Amino acid sequence: MNKLSRVLFLLIACLTIGIAGTQAATITAIRAGRLIDPESGTASANQVILIEGEKIKAVGPDVAIPAGATVIDLSKLTVMPGLVDAHTHTALTYKEQPENNYYYLTYVMDSSPLRAIQAASNAIQLLNSGFTVIRDVGNNALYADCALRQAIEQGWLPGPTVIPSGPMIGSTGGQLWPTPEMYKQHDIMFPEYIDANSPEEIVRAVRQNMLFGARTIKLCIDCKPWGYSVDDIKLAINEAAKGGCKVEGHVQTPEGAQRAIDAGIYIIAHGNALTPEQHRQMAEKGIFLTGTDTPLTKYRGTEAQFKVTVEKLHDAWEKKVPLTFSTDFDYWNDRMKNDTSGEWLTRGEMTIAFLDTWKAAGIPAADTLRAMTINGYKAADIIKDRGPIKAGFYADLIAVAGDPLTDIDTLRNVQFVMKNGMVFKRDGVMVPEKFFHPGPVRIPNGRWTR
Numbered sequence: 029m030n031k032l033s034r035v036l037f038l039l040i041a042c043l044t045i046g047i048a049g050t051q052a053a054t055i056t057a058i059r060a061g062r063l064i065d066p067e068s069g070t071a072s073a074n075q076v077i078l079i080e081g082e083k084i085k086a087v088g089p090d091v092a093i094p095a096g097a098t099v100i101d102l103s104k105l106t107v108m109p110g111l112v113d114a115h116t117h118t119a120l121t122y123k124e125q126p127e128n129n130y131y132y133l134t135y136v137m138d139s140s141p142l143r144a145i146q147a148a149s150n151a152i153q154l155l156n157s158g159f160t161v162i163r164d165v166g167n168n169a170l171y172a173d174c175a176l177r178q179a180i181e182q183g184w185l186p187g188p189t190v191i192p193s194g195p196m197i198g199s200t201g202g203q204l205w206p207t208p209e210m211y212k213q214h215d216i217m218f219p220e221y222i223d224a225n226s227p228e229e230i231v232r233a234v235r236q237n238m239l240f241g242a243r244t245i246k247l248c249i250d251c252k253p254w255g256y257s258v259d260d261i262k263l264a265i266n267e268a269a270k271g272g273c274k275v276e277g278h279v280q281t282p283e284g285a286q287r288a289i290d291a292g293i294y295i296i297a298h299g300n301a302l303t304p305e306q307h308r309q310m311a312e313k314g315i316f317l318t319g320t321d322t323p324l325t326k327y328r329g330t331e332a333q334f335k336v337t338v339e340k341l342h343d344a345w346e347k348k349v350p351l352t353f354s355t356d357f358d359y360w361n362d363r364m365k366n367d368t369s370g371e372w373l374t375r376g377e378m379t380i381a382f383l384d385t386w387k388a389a390g391i392p393a394a395d396t397l398r399a400m401t402i403n404g405y406k407a408a409d410i411i412k413d414r415g416p417i418k419a420g421f422y423a424d425l426i427a428v429a430g431d432p433l434t435d436i437d438t439l440r441n442v443q444f445v446m447k448n449g450m451v452f453k454r455d456g457v458m459v460p461e462k463f464f465h466p467g468p469v470r471i472p473n474g475r476w477t478r
C-alpha cells in the first residue's frame with residue numbers, strides 16, 4: 029500500500045463509519061392481519077414482520093417482538109409486497125395543449141431540468157399508490173431517469189426503486205422522423221435517442237448508458253425499416269450483460285418482434301404487434317412482456333384500440349407469457365379528474381387504473397397480482413434482494429383493506445406504504461418526513477453502485 033492508497037483507505041473507512049452512523053438500525057415490528065404471498069397466490073393470517081434498518085429480519089406467526097421495537101399495527105389490513113410498473117416514463121409528459129400530443133414539441137418546450145423535477149414528483153405520486161419499483165425506459169432527456177434513481181438512493185426524496193435505461197438506442201432517427209434541421213442540430217432531437225448504426229456504435233451506446241447509470245438497456249428494434257437484425261440484438265444483449273443489464277426491445281411490427289424473440293431478448297415492450305404464435309414462443313423462452321395495456325378512460329384511448337389490447341392481453345395470459353403490469357405513461361390532459369370529487373387524478377391513480385384492462389381481459393386477480401409483483405421484480409432484475417417479503421430482503425411493503433386475491437380493485441386504495449424499512453404512508457396519508465435527507469447517505473461518490 030503506497031501513501032496515496034493509505035490515505036484513500038482511511039478516507040473510505042471514515043466515510044463508511046459515517047454512513048453507518050447515520051443509519052443506526054431501528055427495529056420495527058409489523059403485525060399483519062393477513063400477509064399475501066403473490067408467488068403462490070395464498071395468504072396467511074396474523075403474521076409478524078420484523079424489520080431491522082432497511083431489511084426484513086424475520087417473518088412468521090410466532091416471531092418474538094424485541095423490547096423497544098416500534099410496533100405498527102396493521103392487523104385489520106392485508107399486507108403484501110410493493111407493486112411494479114415495469115414500463116413507464118417519469119420525465120416525459122406530452123400534452124394536448126400546447127403541443128397537440130406531439131412529443132417532438134415537448135422535447136423542445138420542456139427543459140431537461142424541469143422534466144427531471146417532474147420525474148421526482150411522479151415518483152412520489154407512484155409510491156403513494158403502492159409502486160415501490162418502476163422500470164423507467166427512455167424519453168428521459170439527458171439521463172433524468174438515472175439521476176432520479178440516484179437521488180432516491182441518496183435519500184433526498186421518497187420514491188420507488190428506479191430501473192433506468194438512459195436514452196433509447198436505435199438506428200438513425202430513433203422513434204422520430206425528424207426534419208433535417210432537427211436531425212443535424214443534434215441538441216434539439218437528442219438526447220432522447222442514441223443513434224447506433226453499426227456493431228461498433230451499438231457497443232459504444234450500450235457502454236455509454238451503463239457508464240451514466242442505466243440498469244437496463246432499451247432498444248428500438250423496428251422503429252425504422254432499417255431497424256436491428258437478430259445479430260445486432262444479440263450483440264447488445266452480450267454487451268449489456270457485461271454491466272449486469274438486461275435488454276428490453278420496443279417492437280411495433282410482427283417482424284421486429286420475431287427478430288427480438290429469435291435473439292433471445294429479456295423483455296418485449298408493447299403487446300399490440302405480437303401474434304398468438306409469438307406469444308407461444310415467448311412463453312417457451314420465458315421472455316417477459318411489458319404489454320403497456322392502456323385502459324379505455326375518458327382521458328385516453330378508443331373502443332377499437334381497447335378491444336385489441338384486451339384480446340392481445342388475454343391471449344398472452346392464456347399462452348402463459350410471463351406478464352408484467354406496465355403502462356407506458358407519458359401524457360396529460362385536462363380530463364384527468366376524479367368523476368366524483370372533481371379533483372385531479374394523481375400519476376399513481378392513473379397508473380393503477382390500468383387494472384381495468386386486466387379485468388376486461390378476464391385475468392384472475394391472483395395472476396394479475398403475480399404480474400404486478402413477482403414478475404415485475406424478475407423483469408426489473410432485482411428479485412435477489414428486493415420484492416418478496418422474506419428475511420434478508422429490503423423492507424418494501426404495502427397494505428390494503430380487503431383481499432386483493434379475490435378483489436383486485438382493493439389495490440386502488442393503498443393504506444400503508446413502507447420503502448427500505450421507512451414508513452411513507454400510514455392510514456391512507458403520506459408521512460414522508462424521514463425520506464428527506466439533505467446529504468448523501470448511501471453513495472459517497474461515483475455512480476457505479478452495482
Ligand SMILES: [Zn+2]
Nearest residue numbers: 115116117356
Ligand atoms: Zn414506452
